[in-house]
Amino acid sequence: MLQRNIISTAIGLTLAGSLIAFPIQASADKYIIDIEGQHAFIDWRISHLGFSWLHGRFNDFDGHFTYNPDDLAASEVYVEIDMASIDSNHAERDAHLRDADFFDVAQYPQAVFQSTGVEPLGDERFILTGDMTIKGITHEIEIDAQKVGAGEDPWGAYRAGFFGTTEISLKDFGIDYDLGPAAATATVILSVEGIRQ
Numbered sequence: 001m002l003q004r005n006i007i008s009t010a011i012g013l014t015l016a017g018s019l020i021a022f023p024i025q026a027s028a029d030k031y032i033i034d035i036e037g038q039h040a041f042i043d044w045r046i047s048h049l050g051f052s053w054l055h056g057r058f059n060d061f062d063g064h065f066t067y068n069p070d071d072l073a074a075s076e077v078y079v080e081i082d083m084a085s086i087d088s089n090h091a092e093r094d095a096h097l098r099d100a101d102f103f104d105v106a107q108y109p110q111a112v113f114q115s116t117g118v119e120p121l122g123d124e125r126f127i128l129t130g131d132m133t134i135k136g137i138t139h140e141i142e143i144d145a146q147k148v149g150a151g152e153d154p155w156g157a158y159r160a161g162f163f164g165t166t167e168i169s170l171k172d173f174g175i176d177y178d179l180g181p182a183a184a185t186a187t188v189i190l191s192v193e194g195i196r197q
Contacts, residue, residue, distance in 0.1 A: 028068035028075055031160060031194030035062055039161075039193040042081065044168075050182035056088035063113075065194055067160055069150075072126055077115040083134075084109060101177045108135045116140070128164065134173040141166050143190065158196040165189050 033040045042061055048054040063079035084105040086097050098105045115130035124147040132141045145164035153159050168186045170176070 028066035028071065030066050030197045031064060032197060033061075033063045033065070033079070034159070034193045034195050041189075041191045042079075043189040043191075044186050045189070046179075046186040047182035049180060054088060056086060058082065058085050059087050060085035065115075065192070067194075069147075072118050072120045075115075075118050077113065077128060077130065079113045081111040081113075082109065083111055102175055104135060113141075132168070132173075134168075135175070137173045139169075139172045141168065145190075159193055160196070161191075161193040163189075163191055 043057045045053045045055045058081050060082035065077040067075050083103045088094055111134045113130050113132050115128055117129040119127040126145055128143040128145050131138050143164040143166040145162055148161040148163050150160035166188050168188055
């Protein structure tokens, strides 16, 4: 009996030591991007001949993210964009953006972003790294992001909102239409509000 108690105690101490050496990570809460309430936006801008900015957005997208303010590195983001929903407030231009010169939405209807890492910068700012796939081509991008706010809404749900920007090189994703050197990259502006599940 004594030997059994000694063995049990040893096992218990070993397990306790393991938990100290490898602490259990707090799980991150899951959020669904609030598309239904239209509280999320993917906007973009690109130079027009070096004279001014051309603005637009993607009207249809969906996704989710996880977020733990105490462990940002455990956070994750996934977004799918309906490329046919590109909208620059000009029907003829939008039709051109959908064709093979640009996004070729008939062959590549979706773009996908899958995060691969988060680097906290302090003051609720962070760099979100991930794989962006457009026209079947995947490149790593970095999003300079920050938390806007979080808390309970008037209807009893809990929300968290974020803002971010990134630069996309068109040639990286097989878009080689001659728009001039000033339009080699597009700025993407993200305003995302999620509802905790």
